[in-house]
Amino acid sequence: MIKGFPKPMARLIEAFKKMPGIGAHSAQKLTFYILQASRKETDSLIRSIGEVKQNVRFCRTCNNLSDEDICSICSDTARDPKLVCVVEDPNGVIAMEKSGVYNGVYHVLLGELSPIDGVGPDELKITDLVKRVGTDGVEEVILATDFTTEGETTALYLLEVLKPFDIKVSRLARGVPVGASLEFADSATLQRALEERKEA
Ligand SMILES: [Zn+2]
Known part of the structure; x- marks a missing residue:
């Protein structure tokens, strides 16, 4: 004291x-x-x-923060539910929304793979993502995890997990600085990274 x-x-x-x-x-x-x-x-x-x-709780569909069971993005009928952008945390959603060009929905993992810290696939919302992809008519998953070692590891893991599905899996283009969290990328950079995303 x-x-x-x-x-x-x-x-x-x-x-x-x-x-x-x-x-x-x-x-x-x-x-x-x-x-x-x-x-x-x-x-x-x-x-x-x-x-x-x-x-405030987590959206039942995408794990974004929400004051309803289903968040305002998931329940917005003007958005494309066939396009799912995977981010690590709710800050990633906010960053992507600020870019103003994304019209799909999200899946928030609530973390990133980090074996050193004991964070394995079971600690993240990966099973939920696989379930969504398998049942919700998803056509493309955009991997927008951070460009850090953990973020890249997470993206590679997701790529493996999503391989059995007949969908397009893409990764945000470089442009988001290496080692950076999505939330620190400016809107113009994120816009470009989204538009120039590559099939993973
Ligand atoms: Zn949601």
């Missing part, structure tokens, strides 16, 4: 420090902000946190 602060403040600072990208200094600044904010603002913040925990 940090000395010099009243206990409730020290506890809040400790809680903020656990958040990604927040160091001791930012944690103190945020705590002072909370202290000075109006009751209305802090109540609204508390409510938002509660609602996120209560209402």
